[in-house]
Amino acid sequence: xxxxxxxxxxxxxxxxxxxxxxxxxxxxxxxxxxxxxxxxxxxxxxxxxxxxxxxxxxxxxxxxxxxxxxxxxxxxxxxxxxxxxxxxxxxxxxxxxxxxxxxxxxxxxxxxxxxxxxxxxxxxxxxxxxxxxxxxxxxxxxxxxxxxxxxxxxxxxxxxxxxxxxxxxxxxxxxxxxxxxxxxxxxxxxxxxxxxxxxxxxxxxxxxxxxxxxxxxxxxxxxxxxxxxxxxxxxxxxxxxxxxxxxxxxxxxxxxxxxxxxxxxxxxxxxxxxxxxxxxxxxxxxxxxxxxxxxx
Ligand SMILES: NC(=O)c1ccc[n+]([C@@H]2O[C@H](COP(=O)([O-])OP(=O)(O)OC[C@H]3O[C@@H](n4cnc5c(N)ncnc54)[C@H](OP(=O)(O)O)[C@@H]3O)[C@@H](O)[C@H]2O)c1
Numbered sequence: 664x665x666x667x668x669x670x671x672x673x674x675x676x677x678x679x680x681x682x683x684x685x686x687x688x689x690x691x692x693x694x695x696x697x698x699x700x701x702x703x704x705x706x707x708x709x710x711x712x713x714x715x716x717x718x719x720x721x722x723x724x725x726x727x728x729x730x731x732x733x734x735x736x737x738x739x740x741x742x743x744x745x746x747x748x749x750x751x752x753x754x755x756x757x758x759x760x761x762x763x764x765x766x767x768x769x770x771x772x773x774x775x776x777x778x779x780x781x782x783x784x785x786x787x788x789x790x791x792x793x794x795x796x797x798x799x800x801x802x803x804x805x806x807x808x809x810x811x812x813x814x815x816x817x818x819x820x821x822x823x824x825x826x827x828x829x830x831x832x833x834x835x836x837x838x839x840x841x842x843x844x845x846x847x848x849x850x851x852x853x854x855x856x857x858x859x860x861x862x863x864x865x866x867x868x869x870x871x872x873x874x875x876x877x878x879x880x881x882x883x884x885x886x887x888x889x890x891x892x893x894x895x896x897x898x899x900x901x902x903x904x905x906x907x908x909x910x911x912x913x914x915x916x917x918x919x920x921x922x923x924x925x926x927x928x929x930x931x932x933x934x935x936x937x938x939x940x941x942x943x944x945x946x947x948x949x950x951x952x953x954x955x956x957x958x959x
Contacts, residue, residue: 664707664934667869667919669841673788673818675710675741677912678933679871681921682711686718686725688925696729697736699930704739706934712844712871712921713781714745714792715773720753723780731782742783745792745822745844746773763795767806774815789816790844794828804835811838820844822873826862840868847872847918849888849907849953850881855914864916872911875920881907891952895945901935909939910949 665677680703685696700711713723723744730737747765751758777786789810791803810816819836821829822844833840843863847854851874854860863870876882881889882904892906899906911920922933951957 664709664937667917669788669820669869670818670839673741673841675743675788675919676708677919678706678708678908678936679710679712679743679919679921680708680930680933681873681923682713682722682726683717684923684925686722691725693729693732695927696725697733698927699925700729700736700740702927702930703933704736706931708933709739710741710743710919712743713777714748714790715777715780716745716748716750716753716792718753719750720755723777727779727781727783737783741787742781743788743790744777744781744786745790746770746777747792747795763793763797765791765795765798765803767802770803770806770810774810778815785815785817787817788820788841789818790820790822790842791824791832793823794821794825798832800831800835802835804832804837808836808838822871826858829862842869842871842919844871844873844921846874847911847920848875848877848881849892849910849949850877852950852953855950860914860916860918869917869919871919871921873921875908875911875922876904876924877907878923886952887955888949888952891949895939895949899939901938902932904929905932905935906939906941906949908933908936909941910946912936913941913946 666674668674747763749755749758749764750761807819818841819838820840820842824843845854892903895906896903908920911918
């Protein structure tokens with residue numbers, strides 16, 4: 664599996680495994696979570712995406728239980744997690760409103776909780792989960808820089824940020840923002856034309872793509888884009904999901920798809936996406952079907 668350099672101190676695997684849904688799996692046992700991690704590692708998928716809020720603030724602990732039981736796993740993995748969303752559930756059930764918190768106090772408390780939950784001593788990549796309209800960029804930037812200096816966090820990035828949000832936060836910090844995790848799939852492709860991906864491509868940053876199968880919506884049905892994916896899948900001897908991911912992988916901006924299946928067989932097949940021949944014409948066949956019209 665190809666490795667992508669995000670900074671001098673951070674390489675991620677080209678395909679990332681996301682753990683948003685890990686706590687929703689009927690089986691959250693150490694044995695099953697370990698099997699999922701090993702199914703990724705066997706393919707060279709070494710990067711794992713978490714967030715404090717996943718599973719109503721319980722998903723990091725599900726991973727942590729496995730890392731405590733099988734400590735040898737940690738050194739084989741890069742762990743990404745996120746902070747700033749306070750939703751009235753789990754440990755924040757008493758929150759009077761859903762909000763974002765990019766204050767120093769919250770950043771430090773959230774990172775300490777993530778480290779404890781996962782039973783690890785550092786986070787390889789910490790992302791600001793959503794742009795905070797109440798952010799003091801100088802305060803947030805300084806708090807994030809301090810976490811890198813302390814060694815608790817290796818690298819900093821963002822998620823769901825617009826280019827101007829990135830510029831604002833970057834202007835308040837010394838460490839470079841190394842990625843932006845944004846939505847991208849054959850059903851959510853606005854980032855290709857609204858300037859989001861162009862901004863990162865221009866800056867030489869590799870974005871990460873969340874919900875590359877549209878959160879599963881691309882997998883059930885028979886729309887034009889699904890039919891197009893199926894034809895290409897047949898030509899390449901893979902399934903629809905592999906083609907949908909190959910469509911993201913082929914983009915010159917070198918985006919890293921973050922896959923979310925809980926199914927062990929599907930996890931074991933994630934690298935099938937690398938087998939697909941995705942030339943320009945094939946890419947545009949999918950894009951045309953996704954747009955529902957030919958390009959102008
Ligand atoms: N930064 C953000 O704001 C943000 C937002 C959302 C997600 N994320 C990250 O992105 C990751 C991926 O998101 P996602 O889970 O929505 O990604 P996804 O890979 O687009 O969708 C996964 C969903 O599709 C289903 N699926 C996959 N293959 C299928 C098939 N062949 N047939 C039927 N259903 C199928 C899976 O069900 P099964 O489990 O049954 O296979 C699962 O429910 C998350 O884990 C998280 O790390 C980040």
